[in-house]
Amino acid sequence: MSRPSGGGQVAIVGYAHSQVWRHAPRPLGAVAVDTARAAITDAGLKPDDIDGFATAALFPTAGAHTVEDGVSTVTAQWLADHLGVTPRYAAGFQGIGQLPGAVALAVGAITSGAADYVLLHRALHNPPGRYHANPMRTAAGAQQWTAPQGFFGPLAMIALPYNEYLQRYRASREAMATVVAEARKNGARIPWSYWHGKPLSRDEYLSAPVINDPVCRYDCDLPVDGVAAFVLTSAERARDLPHRPVHVAGLAFAAPPRPRLPLHWPLDDIMAAGTGLAGRLWASAGVGPDEVDLPQLYDGFSPFVYFWLEALGLCPVGEAHRFVQDGRIDSDRPGGLPVLSGGGALGNGRMHGLPQMIECYLQLSGRAGERQRERATVGVACQSSPHFGGAVVYTTEPTRERSRAR
Template identity: 40%
Template sequence: MTRPAGRGAAVVGTGFSDVARRSSRPLGAHVIQACLRAVEDCGLSVADIDGLANYPNPSRPVGAIVDGVDVAGVNYVARTLGLDNLGWACSVSQGTVVGALVEAINAVLAGAARHVLVWRGMYNPPGHFGRVEADVAEADNQFTHPYGLGHTVPAFALPYARYLWKYGKSRADMAAFVSRNRELVVDDPDAVFSGQPLSADDYLQARMIATPLSLYDCDMPVTGCGAVVVSSAERARDLRRRPAHVAGHVSLGLPRHNSPIMQYEHLAESGRQLGALLWKRAGLRPSDVDQANLYDGFSYYVPFWAEWLGFCGEGEGLDYLARDPADRVPVNTNGGALGRGRLHGTPQVIEAVRQLQGRAFHQVDGARVTLAQAGDPSHGAAAVVLTAED
């Protein structure tokens, strides 16, 4: 019998850096802080780390990219931590931090590394986030930028607008989920939106950025980092924390159509393909999941992924999330990026691990199977299923 993909690897340590809307400390300092916290969390030392993986996509759209300021890649971390025993390193261009996590899992399974440090650092540069100031629209941009799709938000608004029209939904159907999501971080001192509740009316009356996306549909740009450590299941038994075993993983979710404009149907086709492969490789079903962590760079990706991963039917995502949390799988119980800031999938991964370790801020009783997914099919997506037992 073929062994399900991923078995034999485990996530053993997690760590967040301090996170701030604006920070006087450089990104590199935040990345090193998160990495050291993840290593210490599982009882290892820096000298034990022999593998590195990250997703170093910069936040700054144009201009020179400085390692340690705009990004903090494998070279920066290896030099700063003095990793003399480093034997494997990888930077991925697709799938956010979960894509890097998948590569780390594969490296451990292949014997290329014993303990791999995985991180994603986000830098919030001064000025207006994501503004494009180029005078010339080159390559595919010539078909988008002159027509108002130069900034990220208008481009990402299109598939959501199509979805709402196609299934007869409106922004009001999202309000309950966004409000409840904010409740999860109101008492969490480490969340950017700690102490800042958001009612459904607040959400509906929010300033529009690009219809139908409002201010509160977008994760807030921050400077910060999240990190985890991946080891083999055998070595994980001797470490400080209960390991979160990898049952299955997929790094796929790529656009399958050559179009410079994001279209809902194209995203859905790719997302459903990722979901089918994930459950096949994990040997599990959506009904086996006790707690799920879904990408929320924009609010609508949560109902999208709930559908594509099979937690509910097509066009039912918003109704599913509007249910009382007791009547569905608990989703993004640490607030995700909408509650913690734009940390690009690290809230999803770290919450999935901590739920299995029994130490989440909002612990789900008896959580034995969790899921972490990040990214979208326009730029690459990835997912991993974790279990309390090997």
């Protein structure tokens, strides 16, 4: 018998999202305030009802930028101040697994009694023309062993394990075209997506220039400006609010299993840590991979979809490149596993885990409109790489205790 983390007694009761722009027409802080107010209203509450704030304010770039609250990032306290609220709880997550970490803060605040209603937000910024700009002229510390050889930045980082995967399992770049086309197809249907109305064909993907072999332009998400916000409270309070609640059933995180150079991400490290994460995740939530009907896999780089499929046990190790073929992940096909039904990062822009969380909330609360799936009761939202991120299980029921052979 497994006991869900927190008993599933914390739920999302409202949400809002901004448009996703390449560059927003207003400061990020202004967009965040408007989005937060919309989420609070959506939950049937007023700003004064919110007594807790949580976020993960990391600016996910390899470049060097001045961190300016309300401009390049939006912290929990900044947002509370600009909503005119004096909270009992305000915190920002700084560890591995940004958005799942913020969810953990919100759950902890509510279950401990530190706050009754928590506003959780994530705000992403794209400085014009310099997202990954790096002023480094000398390489010190661990980077002295890699940067002078050109091994710097996220493209080199992901190209290493992707190459390992292709060679070890005799996979091809052609197989990945299915993944990217699926993400863009679904993102093109979402009005707030940067890629709204702009699907991508397999031929377009395969004809794109390779940037860091075997990574091409379309294997990478696009830096954007955008904000999303959610309101969380106890399952008991959620019963009195207007929307069907979506419960946080469990969560888990992982870190690299052994010390490495900063951008050294071997495939074995990713999968070893990811397998451990999955075991903790299923134990925390009291469900197994066979019960998940809405897995939303992180795809900041397309190979992450392979890694998450295998780490979570949704397909055998080494088989993801075959599993994604023949409509197996087509969200429009009956029986397809909708791993990118919300478009993900490749279909929305670099919203850093928000598309996965939004899709779980919309589908499980029955608010996905024309995209609503007939059966959506257990969702998983993943963030980052399996060895450098986290995942959250969401359910339509407040508790899911099950007897499972272990």
